[in-house]
Amino acid sequence: MASDAPLLEVAGISKAFPGVQALSSVDFVLHRGEVVALIGENGAGKSTLMKVLAGVHRPDAGLLRLLGQAVELRGPADALARGIALIHQELSLCDNLTVAAAVYLGAELRKGPFLRERAMQHGARAVLAQVGLHVDPRQLVATLSPGQKQLLEIGRALRAEARVLIMDEPTSSLTQVEAERLFEVTDELRRRGVGIVYISHRLGEVSRLADRVVGLRDGRNSGEIPGREATHERMVSLMVGRTLSQEQRPSHSPGEVVLRVRGVRTAAFPEACVDFEVRSGEVVGIAGLLGSGRSELLRALFGADRALAGQIEVGGVPLQRHGPAAAAAAGLVLAPEDRKLQGLVLGMSVRDNLSLPTLHRRGRFIDRAYERDLCARSIAELGIRTAGGGQVVGSLSGGNQQKVVLGKWLAANPKVLVLDEPTRGVDVGARAEIYARLHELAGAGLAVLFVSSELEEVLSLADRVLVLNHGRIAGELPRARLSEETIMMLATGMEVA
Amino acid sequence: MRILPLVLLSLLAACGSKPAAPTPVGGADPAAKPKLAFVTNCVAEFWTIGKHGVEAAAKQFDCDVTVHMPPKNTVSEQQQILQDLIARGTKGIAVSPIDPSNMTGLLDDIAARATVVTHDSDAPASKRLAYIGMDNYEAGRLCGKLIVEAVPQGGPIVILVGNLDQDNARRRRQGIIDELLGRSMDPTRFDAQDAKLKGDKFEIRATFTDQTDHPKCKATAQDALTRWNDLACMVGLFEYEPPLILEAVQSAGRLGKVAMVAFDENEQTLQGILDGHIHGTVVQNPYEYGFQSVALLNKLVREPDATKRAALLPKDGFLNIPARQIRKDNVRAFWDDLKQKTGKK
Amino acid sequence: MKKILGIAALLVVIALTTTWLSWDASSQSYTFLSGYNLQNLLQRIGMFGVLSIAAAFVIVTGGIDLSIGSVVCVAGCMLPWLLRDHGVPPLIAMPLVLLLCAAIGLWHGLLIVGLGLQPFVVTLCGLLLYRGVMRAFTGDQTMGLGGTADELRWLATGRIPITESFGLPAPLLVLALVAVVTSIFWTRTVAGRHLFALGRNEEAARFAGVATGRLTVLAYVLCSLLAGLGGCLFVLDVNSAQASSFGNFYELYAIAGAVLGGVALRGGEGMVLGVVLGACLMQLLQNTINLVADSNQLEFAVVGAVILAGAAVDEGVRRFFRRRR
Structure with missing residues (x-):
């Protein structure tokens, strides 16, 4: 009987918080070896549902069944013990631990009061090999790239023999290549019978991976589509309840140069010299692989980090003093990459x-x-x-x-608006609104400069793209020559004809 | 390891066979300037006067004396000072032990390496050679007599003291209590800080400590005045306390209703006696403590012969420098003398 | 506002209990409520309150100042030194002392912001350094005012008569002035807003163009300046200072007052009114013990236990309401 029961069944789950009904009677089913994508706008109840599944919140009503058995999760540890593992959106691994220690955190192998370091290193190597992560178990987590950390999190779940994996925005801080690697691992896990609940804003990934797509809207089920039929349009209408018109991208007419960057060098790439210009009314994207010095360049422009050399002119006036206050006063402002740490006083x-x-x-x-x-x-x-x-x-x-x-920055009447990952962690609806607003601002004569890891975003937003490779501008692509291929070729150091 | 017993043996033999020979025991050399030290129990104006006595004696007897005041009034601090002095080769030390009953071991250890006398506060159980000072219990009784003079009809009194774990403070307080309750002389008696103490005429309402924190002392005095409106007299046992008590009584508008009796010779205390607000004070003679300590140590350290040395010690090992009562009639003369000794005139 | 309700309630409970326990049968009155006691209590609150506001200035930036007691000692020794030993007129001496204390704060700020040292380390070393320097400087002599500042002493011991037996103590007025100005600074000025923003998230504040370094230095300067003001009041009150003990432990009273009053140690949170109430509670407890207990041996234990109990009840109540919501 147990064998044909679904791996996980969510039946009529409701959860209310003061003033908000976060979930009302949500149902869905997850079978062995299946990837179910959960989509919905922010506030639709995805993260609440995820926390119910991971044992963080207790539902007010409804049932969870694991292999046909009703279970009550008494906390995250209990959920993990029953084989439900949550892969966090914010990589929650402790940077100061070794890889082996991170894999076994909370379930250390021991002999009496002593740690069995060797056995853990061995075990970690084996379990990480399953997700294709070949690193020394003795190295520090801090030395891993975001993609490797994500794989490490999955490895940790496998070590705990998880049968259900909940992945929350797993690719949000990964490069294209790393994301691809993650998809392969996901496919492999599916083949081995693990059930995966996949939460993402990136609809491209969803249609690539999901066997079924479950929509949530205002805390309720808004429908379900088989993975094969999950087109972009259908998924958006599942989330927002209407079809977003794919607006025609407005064309901008650039005016005079308002940002002139000459010979700027950053501490990350001391030997690489950057020169470029941005005109008013122009939207310029900066693309490049993770670690190509994109964010460092933006931070140096804003004065958050000290540039090693070079001159920055805003509106024809060179910046004399260093620091964000001086840059903002001159009309150059930055919406930083890490909203929680740098963007806002939460x-x-x-x-x-x-x-x-x-x-x-x-x-x-x-x-x-x-x-x-x-x-x-x-x-x-x-x-x-x-x-x-x-x-x-x-x-x-x-x-x-x-x-x-x-x-807060528009209130400062800037001449140049610089954005680092303008829509990271932002849902589809708000994303469209932000894009529209940026186009409008450019139309009104603002110069917009942005960095994004999402090629889709770069393609849809930019008039012109600068591609960075090892801190240097590897090439410049006007709108007419923009494509994923041209950007990737420049980013990986190939010449574009 | 094997040599040590031999050395000890030969040393013993040397001492035994030629008791009268001028062996430089402890390195004593009558010609050299002896290195001496005067260690107090805290930092206070009182000890500044003592320091003048030390300096006067050092000049007169031609010796090197250093003065050490432990700022935090703790045993560990004093222990470190004493051990450092030994390490520096000091030959004679006069110390006012902070916690005598618990410092016996330490004092014995120091006494094995140098000539040790106590001053101001005694440690009778230790191997110190002599005590120079007053009997604090007797001083307390003198203070008690001043209280009886100030309020012959009796009444409730409050005692303020910096802290009560110091032997001299305990004995002063006990002397006052025993005098007021008409008890016999018994310096070993001790009444707990919160004991109910009531005699025919006098009642000791409370003893308050302030850890030598001046603002706290003033606050405590004020609060005592608030709590009891029938107080007959307030006593401050530490040098800084009487002036603060005087301010509290003044601001409470109870001058003339609450009598005050003091210890030591703070300028404002003396002024208070001149003005007639404070009935009197019991003063020690820190100048003499300093002077006599150095005088005695000097003699002891320069005398190599053990038996002759023993003869130099005062009777019963106690050099009494008696406390005095200062009242309105003799305060002027006392103050002038004091100014002369401290060089403030 | 919610954060100070707890402390206000605790204050009222202790005040009522003390009143009740202070019944004096012989005079048929509550001694706690006598004009004399209230004016004494308010005077102490005035002096210690200034120190708590000083501590709060750096705590809202997410820092700490452990040197407050030693700066009190510096002010307490330097003021008599200038007045009595050098005959400097009071109206010049006190600003000079305050200037010196502000310079100490500037030194702290520059070490913390410029060199990136931890506030705990810088001010802990300050605690030892300034007291040691003052002991050597004064040669361990008691520094007495000796009647050279009788007009200036009004600041500490003066009263503005309200009734026959009660007058508003001058230090309370000093505290009121400091509290009002601080409150305006914290809640009405741009610099105050920036101070709290950097206390919560220094990096985000810097990214928003806030001059975080300069403001942090300013907070340490103001802290030491106010500690110096407190030190002047204390020495004017008791007439003399002894470098080895003057202001010992006062940084802890100051910090306890601020934290009790709802200033979060992690920074960016706090109200001046709460700080004043915190200082009130500390002084009230001491007063209670003196008025009620047979001896003050248990004093520290009582103060510690009440504060701990207060904090526990406060947290318990908050959790209860959070769960109910």
């Missing part, structure tokens, strides 16, 4: 975050009227979904947080 309110960079322009004392106006204007113009300006920014979804970052 514990402060939406209003206080919005006014933070510009408040000092309004005098020594806090101009409350200005703050209120700015907050109301930003919420309306950018469509920030929040309970009010007083809400703590850390409780907003990723997309809304990114809109707050945009709002």
